[in-house]
Amino acid sequence: MNMADLSISKDKLDILGKLNVMAENLTGAFSLRVDGSPYAKGSSANVTITAKKDLPGIDIHVKAGTRGEKIHIPVILTQTGIKDLVYNDFYIGENCDVEIVAGCGIHNHGHEDSAHDGIHSFHIGKNARVFYSEKHYGESVPQSGKNIMNPTTIIDIAEGGYMEMDTVQISGVDNTIRKTKGKLGDGAVLKITERIMTDGEQYAETQFEVDLDGADSGTHVISRSVARDNSRQLFISNVNGNNRCSGHTECDAIIMDAASVSAVPKISANSTDASLIHEAAIGKIAGEQLVKLMTLGLTEKEAEDRIINGFIQ
Amino acid sequence: MLEIRNLSFITPEGKTILHDINLSVDGTNEKFVAITGPNGSGKSTLAKIIAGILTPTTGQILLDGVDITGMSITERARNGVTFAFQQPVRFKGITVRDIINIAAGRELSLDEACNYLSEVGLCARDYIDREINESLSGGELKRIEIATAFARSTKLTIFDEPEAGIDLWSFQSLIKVFEKMNRSINGQILIISHQERILSFAQKIILLSAGEIKAYGTGEEVMPLLMGNDAGSLQYECAKRGE
Numbered sequence: 001m002n003m004a005d006l007s008i009s010k011d012k013l014d015i016l017g018k019l020n021v022m023a024e025n026l027t028g029a030f031s032l033r034v035d036g037s038p039y040a041k042g043s044s045a046n047v048t049i050t051a052k053k054d055l056p057g058i059d060i061h062v063k064a065g066t067r068g069e070k071i072h073i074p075v076i077l078t079q080t081g082i083k084d085l086v087y088n089d090f091y092i093g094e095n096c097d098v099e100i101v102a103g104c105g106i107h108n109h110g111h112e113d114s115a116h117d118g119i120h121s122f123h124i125g126k127n128a129r130v131f132y133s134e135k136h137y138g139e140s141v142p143q144s145g146k147n148i149m150n151p152t153t154i155i156d157i158a159e160g161g162y163m164e165m166d167t168v169q170i171s172g173v174d175n176t177i178r179k180t181k182g183k184l185g186d187g188a189v190l191k192i193t194e195r196i197m198t199d200g201e202q203y204a205e206t207q208f209e210v211d212l213d214g215a216d217s218g219t220h221v222i223s224r225s226v227a228r229d230n231s232r233q234l235f236i237s238n239v240n241g242n243n244r245c246s247g248h249t250e251c252d253a254i255i256m257d258a259a260s261v262s263a264v265p266k267i268s269a270n271s272t273d274a275s276l277i278h279e280a281a282i283g284k285i286a287g288e289q290l291v292k293l294m295t296l297g298l299t300e301k302e303a304e305d306r307i308i309n310g311f312i313q
Numbered sequence: 314m315l316e317i318r319n320l321s322f323i324t325p326e327g328k329t330i331l332h333d334i335n336l337s338v339d340g341t342n343e344k345f346v347a348i349t350g351p352n353g354s355g356k357s358t359l360a361k362i363i364a365g366i367l368t369p370t371t372g373q374i375l376l377d378g379v380d381i382t383g384m385s386i387t388e389r390a391r392n393g394v395t396f397a398f399q400q401p402v403r404f405k406g407i408t409v410r411d412i413i414n415i416a417a418g419r420e421l422s423l424d425e426a427c428n429y430l431s432e433v434g435l436c437a438r439d440y441i442d443r444e445i446n447e448s449l450s451g452g453e454l455k456r457i458e459i460a461t462a463f464a465r466s467t468k469l470t471i472f473d474e475p476e477a478g479i480d481l482w483s484f485q486s487l488i489k490v491f492e493k494m495n496r497s498i499n500g501q502i503l504i505i506s507h508q509e510r511i512l513s514f515a516q517k518i519i520l521l522s523a524g525e526i527k528a529y530g531t532g533e534e535v536m537p538l539l540m541g542n543d544a545g546s547l548q549y550e551c552a553k554r555g556e
Contacts, residue, residue, distance in 0.1 A: 292402040294386040310406030
């Protein structure tokens with residue numbers, strides 16, 4: 001299928017662009033969901049994407065040994081008042097090395113709330129590697145309804161598997177509860193990087209729960225966030241070391257204006273060979289950082305923007 | 314030409330840090346000038362006032378005849394003042410390349426950016442994309458700070474104790490950097506230092522003690538005051554302030 005077949009309007013392409021998805025990415029194995037319905041999808045020789053029979057959503061099967069393939073599965077909402085719920089299941093065969101680009105973009109120009117709840121389950125085979133990125137983006141007009149996104153990601157990694165998850169929410173999402181659960185087998189590794197910026201009256205909640213069940217399994221969770229205006233953020237992490245394993249969570253937040261940020265870390269070692277660390281830091285931009293950049297010729301505002309952009313990029 | 318007229322700095326608690334400083338540093342013949350003196354003599358305060366980080370209680374600062382006293386840090390930076398911190402600042406998410414580009418005021422090519430790092434003895438490609446965070450040692454940060462000052466190449470560059478907080482090995486190579494800088498600079502350098510090696514090749518030395526200029530002259534004139542005869546008087550000043 002080529003782009004001419006898809007006939008995607010410019011406004012939709014604009015939102016897809018915000019999710020780093022270009023028209024040319026929607027070929028081979030891909031899925032595009034628009035306004036609560038499947039819009040287009042395709043499969044490749046090694047990746048089969050099929051619609052679920054009993055639930056909204058898709059099953060993505062990646063053949064064992066597939067390497068270097070990139071799969072895009074964006075979702076966009078362009079009509080106000082849509083409540084979209086979707087279940088996507090990923091079955092990644094043994095020894096794969098693939099990249100998956102997900103994301104949700106909402107353009108809400110009406111008075112009703114627009115919501116997308118995406119429940120993604122990953123079943124990662126032995127020694128497979130997955131790089132998974134998801135970007136959440138919203139845009140509204142004045143007095144429009146809220147943009148709501150509640151992504152849930154459930155990750156099961158078999159022996160020797162590796163997954164890296166890069167999740168970004170920079171702008172325009174009014175309310176979000178982001179849940180990520182991981183269960184790791186022997187030697188499996190899960191690395192999660194989260195970057196969030198909230199402003200206005202927005203609320204963002206993150207819940208990480210990782211069970212390090214396998215011997216020599218490991219996880220590294222990095223959350224960096226900026227809270228501006230009256231926005232609120234809550235970061236909850238829960239890492240369970242149930243074997244010889246290592247876990248490291250870092251929550252770093254810059255707080256500005258009248259915002260509020262809470263970090264609730266929990267690490268539980270259920271094995272004497274578990275090594276777990278949690279670091280959390282919340283604070284305003286350090287004055288000396290602003291001064292340093294101002295001595296290099298930036299204005300205070302430029303310095304602030306530079307520090308924030310660096311922090312969450 | 315840097316001129317300082319009747320400059321004083323009194324803390325909100327009423328403590329006098331600098332008292333009636335008058336200074337004229339000729340930009341043509343005095344390109345590399347050292348400021349020295351005991352700890353607490355007001356050296357860093359003076360440097361921060363010139364950079365606009367602190368506001369003087371009274372007095373004026375002129376750079377090439379332009380009164381910069383009322384200018385913000387940013388305006389001074391844009392008018393040719395660079396300040397290299399004694400304790401370089403760490404950032405999360407800002408790389409060495411970013412800071413050099415900000416300093417240069419434009420996106421440098423990889424080669425250009427790397428040249429500045431090579432100048433300070435860093436293997437450029439190992440550092441250029443590293444974040445300026447806790448993973449860098451004090452010596453590495455110091456060199457990056459100096460490379461950043463090079464990249465700005467402004468009329469006036471102030472270094473606040475570049476030797477502070479670095480190991481001896483780094484110090485030896487740092488001295489070489491300043492020797493080279495001394496030979497090749499276009500602008501004017503004010504360097505706060507306690508190090509004899511640095512003082513030895515400064516064209517002029519300003520000796521500050523207890524917030525006042527005790528001497529301003531060539532090394533030959535000022536060094537004896539540090540080494541011999543007047544060392545006692547400096548010790549006296551320190552004792553007087555309880556240091």
